[in-house]
Amino acid sequence: MSITHLQADIAIAAAVREATAIGVPMNIAVYDDGANMKAFVRMDGAFLGSADIAQNKARTAALFGFNTEALYEFVKPGGTSPGFDRTNGGLIVFAGGIPVRDGEGRLIGAIGVSGGAVAQDYQVAEAAITALAAGGFQEQPQAN
Amino acid sequence: MSITHLQADIAIAAAVREATAIGVPMNIAVYDDGANMKAFVRMDGAFLGSADIAQNKARTAALFGFNTEALYEFVKPGGTSPGFDRTNGGLIVFAGGIPVRDGEGRLIGAIGVSGGAVAQDYQVAEAAITALAAGGFQEQPQAN
């Protein structure tokens, strides 16, 4: 199983809503369980350079099934795996990437958010995860 | 001026609707006038390998302001610019990438579609352009 188009729409809509609420335009990426991009949007005014970071956060979380900030443990001074973050063409090891799991806990993809302070990125990614966990919005975010 | 988040949403929603109508799941990319990705979606069941093509079609059309298939003239046997399609890290010179212009004709971005026969890719990209030219849907495609 991999994250669906509908789930990606729900995740992005929830993230955009949260980003708008806190007044920080964000880049939001959804990757599937193959670590390939499923959906992406760069909100108006979001940092252009944060697009790469949002995508890489989602890719990193999809590759390992952990929150991106959890991976910092491996590379921090004294960590077990120095240079781990330079594998896979470069990984992101700070917050904003969160894996997406289905009802049985299976990894189906990941969300990555970048454009604000790290805590804000995390908050917006978390809003997407919460919306998906709730089964989506009452109304579908797109008419299609 | 660069294509907005709302315009990207409208373009993708129209493309998804057209793709659904013809029964061919598509990859749909929106790039801005700086040839940077603004939005993307890979519909469920769309070829994974067509994601790169859709993105590159949008990038190519944004880089030159022409439909991608028009660029084939430069590289066809006897064309003026052999190897043109290998510039810019590789360009796409078949149909499915269409520039987006504002009311004054200024280039503001481009749409790229891939996942079906080339004629289908073109049809779906054209649907997005038509929706944008019509000023968007009556209702916004997303609640945000």
Added chain:
Amino acid sequence: MSITHLQADIAIAAAVREATAIGVPMNIAVYDDGANMKAFVRMDGAFLGSADIAQNKARTAALFGFNTEALYEFVKPGGTSPGFDRTNGGLIVFAGGIPVRDGEGRLIGAIGVSGGAVAQDYQVAEAAITALAAGGFQEQPQAN
């Protein structure tokens, strides 16, 4: 809006003048708001290897809208975003890249300078920003 050819000429002319005044030949790059190169010059005697740095400083400042040295906060020991400087194909986080904004504060591009001590790079980039803020020279720097 994106930085214009005339603004790029003014920025480079002012930077060249400042670099000449302090006797340090420089590489000077101007990027637009899409983080694409608008203009560049390598002054006679400037370090060849500083060309890449000047370009990347301008690109970095255009990608994020901050002075390049401000981004060091994210990656310094104890910073919030370890590895941030390895995103986007590698960023520059020391001084010499400064964003360019229009009269309403909108990001329209960036200047990047490299070839001297970091403080000199900054000084020369700042001279370009000052010239642009002053509305340009009395006379156009080029006859065209």
Added chain:
Amino acid sequence: MSITHLQADIAIAAAVREATAIGVPMNIAVYDDGANMKAFVRMDGAFLGSADIAQNKARTAALFGFNTEALYEFVKPGGTSPGFDRTNGGLIVFAGGIPVRDGEGRLIGAIGVSGGAVAQDYQVAEAAITALAAGGFQEQPQAN
């Protein structure tokens, strides 16, 4: 000997003047005898995707000391060197790149122009070469 900053300014000013005269905004690149970028400008309205082509035309002409279109002989059907144009990370083998030689015929760099039809690119590059051969303008194009 390598092309100087002043010569690069003269070449670009002459090219911009010719491009303006024919009404086609161009990307203009000057490379030195080390095949490294010396100067560049993207005129307002010039195709963004032609920046890479102009730079590569100048680089190609600097690498081999021939007009870019002359190199097509090597790779045309029946040519001696199939794939020659894929060496050096990709070369350009259509017109618009012209080597620059000093008074003794020594290669000192090259000009590359892209943004119009191939014949227009050539015309604008040739205007730069002519200006350099004439010893430059009566007046310097920049005050610095």
